[in-house]
Amino acid sequence: MREQVQRIIDENGKVIDGAQLPDLSEDDLIRLYRLMLFNRRVDERMTKLQRQGRIGFYVGSTGEEASIIGSAFALEPEDWIVPCYREVGAAFARGYGLFDFLCQIYGNTQDVIKGRQMPCHWASRELRLASVSSPVGTQIPHALGMAMAASIKGTQEVALTFFGDGATSTGDFHVSCNFAGVFKAPVIFLCRNNHWAISVPVGAQTAQQDLAEKAKAYAIDGVRVDGNDVLAMYAATRQAAEKARRGEGPTLIEAQTYRQGAHTTSDDPRAYRDDAEVDQWLEKDPICRFRTFLIERGVWSEEQDSALEEEFQEEIRAAIEEVEKIGPPDLDTLFEDVLDEVPWHLEEQRDELKSLSDQ
Amino acid sequence: MPKMNIIQAINDALRVEMRRDDRVVVFGEDVGKFGGVFRATQGLQDEFGTKRSFDTPLSETAIVGAAIGMAINGLIPVSEIQFADFIYPAFDQIVNEAAKMRYRSGAELSCPMVIRTPYGGGIRGGHYHSQSPEALFVHTPGLKVVIPSTPYDAKGLLISAIRDPNPVIFLEPKRVYRAARGEVPNGDYQIPLGEAKVLVEGEDATIVTYGAMVHTVMDAVDKISASDGITVEVIDLRTLLPWDVETVLSSVEKTGRVAIVHEAPRTCGYGAEIAATIAEKSLLNLQAPVLRVAGLDTPFPYTLEHEYLPNEKRIRKVLNDLINY
Secondary structure (H helix, E strand, O other), rough: OOOOOEOOOOOOOOOOOOOOOOOOOOOHHHHHHHHHHHHHHHHHHHHHHOOOOOOOOOOOOOOHHHHHHHHHHHHOOOOOOEOOOOOOOHHHOOOHHHHHHHHHOOOOOOOOOOOOOOOOOOOOOOEEEOOOOOOOOOOOHHHHHHHHHHHHHHOOOOOOEEEHHHHHHHHHHHHHHHHHHOOOOOOOEEEEOOOEOOOEEEHOOOOOOOHHHHHHHHOOOEEEEEEOOOOHHHHHHHHHHHHHHHOOOOOEEEEEEOOOOOOOOOOOOOHHOHHHHHHHHOOOOOOHHHHHHHHHHHHOHHHHHHHHHHHHHHHHHHHHHHHHHOOOHHHHHHOOOOOOOOOOHHHHHHHHHHHHHHH | OOEEHHHHHHHHHHHHHHOOOOOOOEEEEOOOOOOOOOOOOOOHHHHHHHOOOOEEOOOOHHHHHHHHHHHHHOEEEEEEEOOOHHOHHHHHHHHHOOOHHHOOOOOOOOOOOOOEEOOOOOOOOOOOOOOOHHHHHHOOOOEEEOOOOHHHHHHHHHHHHHOOOOOOOEEHHHHHOOOOOOOOOOOOOOOOOOOOOEOOOOOOOEEEEEHHHHHHHHHHHHHHHHHHHEEEEEOOOOOEEEOHHHOOOOOOOOOHOOOEEEEEEOOOOHHHHHHHHHHHHHHOOOOOOOEEEEOOOOOOOOOOHHHOOOOHHHHHHHHHHHHOO
């Protein structure tokens, strides 16, 4: 028999009968809320900047904040987060700063990755955030390998990788699940089932729309969670991580959520999906329900909420203002990091390019 | 000094590195218990245990993809792809992921890893056990590409590849895996990546080659020198990227006549890059056009593989054309 969808708070912010609240302090609950709201406000502001032509591209995660932040929040600092391109919220939960994120989006001299990738393709070794690539699903075997390395080294690290429902169609997903089962790797496969892979609904993506079921083919655990319930996401991820640390192997978590916005700023979902479906999911919004939960528990108030909105607005505004003053990377950076040292043929190409640009 | 074949030299290199550095792990299909279909990893599991030398399920994508994750998380994976012909499922992981990790992350992350794979024809292996895909990897920014031709070089180059901080594609000439024998020092020594070797000096022409073709070329040159009274300089590139342009150009300066020999198809093959570079940097030293002896621009055949592969006849013709131009 299929397991129930794991839930802790319902769409109205009420604790579900019999559900056990995770062991989180009031400060932690507020941090979760702040992270989700911050993620959304950043998304909104970045989308506007793209519309104004100030940045080239953006990938939002509106509606999916709980699945991204609740899960990341359940990990330890030594655990790896191996994202696709929609999980900057997980990076924020790790302490990745807005300034660094904006520098990456603008691709300027302060950008850690030196202007080499499109917006939302960040990385941080210090924070154990793997590098984002655009092709779907290719990061999944990396998380597997990080987890296998932890087993080989005898450390307690867990690797969590994010991917969407579309990625479950890729070979990289299946081969990684298979290896993870064989090696009992301490890895968490976190599928954000947001129901849309650009314009293709999950129903056209796979005949097995119960994505957690796919775990069975590899004899690994598959659990389904209300992906708009941040506490359920936290609890399920915590459980999977603890299990992995005990040497009991991988878990596939299907976070059932919804991509409220476009795939990216290059996409227009009105061309392929009904507003009615979107409206239905807006009622299940992860941030609204968690705010209600917090207010009803007395740990948050409307006044605090207004103050927080102002705080974020100012923080984001100030960061953009600062980042827009920073110039593009130096030409030399084009040739660095291809290999650890610049080989002769790249030195030649660099010198030629520089001699022309000096003219 | 002990005499070894290439398989034994590779096994020895892996053993040296696994003893030296706990981070080195060796895995792939049939690699652990059996020691690999060519036995290059034989005995490693006995010495280093199943955590450091192990069999994987059958997926090149996951072998390479997992190696990337291991490399990021502090190991030095040396994975084996059973035949270079089977590497294409992992192509995306190699080209878009391993090769780009350092660059795309601003060196936040990198992939110190080696992918070993037997390549090349002449073993009655047909299309799927004979290919030479080196140009695909040389054309991919972010990789080093190494091809040894002798046991001595195989060991020294593999040790260097394992210690190199970049992803290295290490293509092993399987036709001469056992046929090429030579003295190999015990213990630790390195051959720097990026350095070619002049195998024999000559005045009349230069042949630039690598891998299994080194042996074909050397045999042919021995005979042609004896019969035609010419001397040919033979350069074994050993590393295809970064390649040793200086050694090649100084030979061009000396002989003025150059042929490149490789068994991969001719069009956009590695020889084209060498020929173009010589034309760009040393045109006035040339006494004849740079010529190529290469595999045919056909899929690799089974019955007629020796017609496909460069051989003495074709090398003789090209040397003749160069010298009589």
